[in-house]
Amino acid sequence: MSKASEQAYAKIRGFLLGGTVQPGSQLTEEQLAEVAGVSRTPVREAMRRLEAEMLLVRSPSKRIFVADWSRDDIDEMFTLRQMLEGHAANRAARRLTDAEIDRLEEVNKELHEAVDGETPDIVRFLDANRVFHEAITEAAHSPRLGQVLAMLVEQPVVLRTARQYSAEDLKQSARDHDELIAAFRAGDPGWAEAVMGSHLRRAFHTFAGAAEDDAVAE
Amino acid sequence: MSKASEQAYAKIRGFLLGGTVQPGSQLTEEQLAEVAGVSRTPVREAMRRLEAEMLLVRSPSKRIFVADWSRDDIDEMFTLRQMLEGHAANRAARRLTDAEIDRLEEVNKELHEAVDGETPDIVRFLDANRVFHEAITEAAHSPRLGQVLAMLVEQPVVLRTARQYSAEDLKQSARDHDELIAAFRAGDPGWAEAVMGSHLRRAFHTFAGAAEDDAVAE
DNA sequence: TGGCCTCCTATTGTATACAATTTGCCTGCG
DNA sequence: CGCAGGCAAATTGTATACAATAGGAGGCCA
Incomplete structure (x- = not known):
């Protein structure tokens, strides 16, 4: 991935694993865009990866939540x-x-x-x-x-x-x-x-x- | 995935598996957008999935090719x-x-x-x-x-x-x-x-x- | 009071314009 | 003739504006 979406991935991942966000809490693309310092487009790409890695989960209505690993x-x-x-x-x-x-x-x-x-x-x-x-x-x-x-x-x-x-x-x-x-x-x-x-x-x-x-x- | 990107996924997949494209040939997002009848944005999402399934591969310079399964x-x-x-x-x-x-x-x-x-x-x-x-x-x-x-x-x-x-x-x-x-x-x-x-x-x-x-x- | 309907808002989805990068050609110089 | 350099075209990457959709609050009626 190129610069912005790679950066988004790294930053969001760090954000998720930093322990400051609670598992189960909702996130929005916009929030994450702010965290990563890029626009929503590369954030979406990063989110797909994080979803595949199951650090994020999606509700049936496509809203996004921090995964809760048991x-x-x-x-x-x-x-x-x-x-x-x-x-x-x-x-x-x-x-x-x-x-x-x-x-x-x-x-x-x-x-x-x-x-x-x-x-x-x-x-x-x-x-x-x-x-x-x-x-x-x-x-x-x-x-x-x-x-x-x-x-x-x-x-x-x-x-x-x-x-x-x-x-x-x-x-x-x-x-x-x-x-x-x-x-x-x-x-x-x-x-x-x-x-x-x-x-x-x-x-x-x-x-x-x-x-x-x-x-x-x- | 919602309508357009789901449709893009299905159509591109059908296109790839229809046998009309040769393994190894290059594809562009725009071509695929035309095939799917949607804009490049949902096509990109579909491409990520197809890449994960290894029906598409990416060159080091991010160009896209039809995968060749041995x-x-x-x-x-x-x-x-x-x-x-x-x-x-x-x-x-x-x-x-x-x-x-x-x-x-x-x-x-x-x-x-x-x-x-x-x-x-x-x-x-x-x-x-x-x-x-x-x-x-x-x-x-x-x-x-x-x-x-x-x-x-x-x-x-x-x-x-x-x-x-x-x-x-x-x-x-x-x-x-x-x-x-x-x-x-x-x-x-x-x-x-x-x-x-x-x-x-x-x-x-x-x-x-x-x-x-x-x-x-x- | 409780349930339902409606409208408003929050959020995600899509299109498009523009930026950055890469490729390959073409030219000019050795 | 070959190769280096740079220019132009093709392609992917990003931002942003707008569209669609889901959720929730508030009011209305039984």
């Missing part, structure tokens, strides 16, 4: 990711070249450095983590799969999850990636898929556990 | 459907009430009637088939799953597949549905998932086999 919704998202990224890992294991695996290893070295010290660097972790997962999805060479995952993977959820990780959780995450790389080197699709599956399922439970705590804290 | 693309689509609809069947098996299963049975009776005679009624078959699959996806109670499947299931591909089915293939399809219903009655998610998987995988091979024949015929 625990079940998050569960479902992680379940779908587990299936689809597991499949991506499986395909990647069949296709990755040694050079590409080297590259993954390099990215994961970065990730290790971010978490192996005394105080983990969450931002660095997230960056490396995103690059790592995207590289695998990319290596699966399946445009549809890539597109569907792009819709499903909500980085803010990943962020919130990572924030809940203990130092040990983060290190385990890095070790999962190590094992994925081993599976790739071995060219074992089933292994890769299984590792990816447990990696993501654990992430869900970390997230869900944290959400429970939040609920208790209220 | 055999691998079709394979991938069916593979993803197998995974996701299999998952839907699994979830549905856990949730469907007796009344809902009765309803499925009724729909499949319609489907049987469409194919059990001397000359199968493909249109009736397709309608019942679509309703049947949508009911299962619906019963999975997973909004994300439903949304993703809606993007993936290209009815024109289903149509082309059904056209290639022999009378016996069609009857087997109806029997697959019978078995799905049995799995639902038994409340056996694994069974339902497995049946759905083989059902879809067979569909792919029918399609692929037909495509091979086409290629040979040329």
Whole structure:
């Protein structure tokens, strides 16, 4: 997307995830246009994307509301990711070249450095983590799969999850990636898929556990 | 979507699948606006949807082309459907009430009637088939799953597949549905998932086999 | 008082004019 | 003859004005 609608997307997304708006509240195109600093036209394009990502929902009469993600919704998202990224890992294991695996290893070295010290660097972790997962999805060479995952993977959820990780959780995450790389080197699709599956399922439970705590804290 | 953009979507889709345009050829918003009989604004919305369904692709410089689906693309689509609809069947098996299963049975009776005679009624078959699959996806109670499947299931591909089915293939399809219903009655998610998987995988091979024949015929 | 009808307002949908970007040609220079 | 540069045309992107539609408030009648 070009400048204005890309900017609209980014700003509105930030606005939605900033926590200042309440789930379920109504929004208007005009409001969002003001938030994004552009006219309604690019805002509409951004809204379509956000709707596809289910950060916005539409009433039957086309009015727009901030989506309200339940625990079940998050569960479902992680379940779908587990299936689809597991499949991506499986395909990647069949296709990755040694050079590409080297590259993954390099990215994961970065990730290790971010978490192996005394105080983990969450931002660095997230960056490396995103690059790592995207590289695998990319290596699966399946445009549809890539597109569907792009819709499903909500980085803010990943962020919130990572924030809940203990130092040990983060290190385990890095070790999962190590094992994925081993599976790739071995060219074992089933292994890769299984590792990816447990990696993501654990992430869900970390997230869900944290959400429970939040609920208790209220 | 409201009237004009819905109409644009339907007309452009028909235009793309009518076979009069060549895959890979460039299209402009203005052309499509003329085809749809509306202005560029609703055409753009329709284009976003068609892009998500990968019937259109965009060059890096935002120009638009008719997508060219390879055999691998079709394979991938069916593979993803197998995974996701299999998952839907699994979830549905856990949730469907007796009344809902009765309803499925009724729909499949319609489907049987469409194919059990001397000359199968493909249109009736397709309608019942679509309703049947949508009911299962619906019963999975997973909004994300439903949304993703809606993007993936290209009815024109289903149509082309059904056209290639022999009378016996069609009857087997109806029997697959019978078995799905049995799995639902038994409340056996694994069974339902497995049946759905083989059902879809067979569909792919029918399609692929037909495509091979086409290629040979040329 | 309760339900319904109507009109007004808020909101989304569509068309169109204009801006920005990209492409490809055409010219001129080496 | 080839290539670089820039100009013109085609195409997409954005803003804005206007149209259509849905929701809600208020009044009217039973």
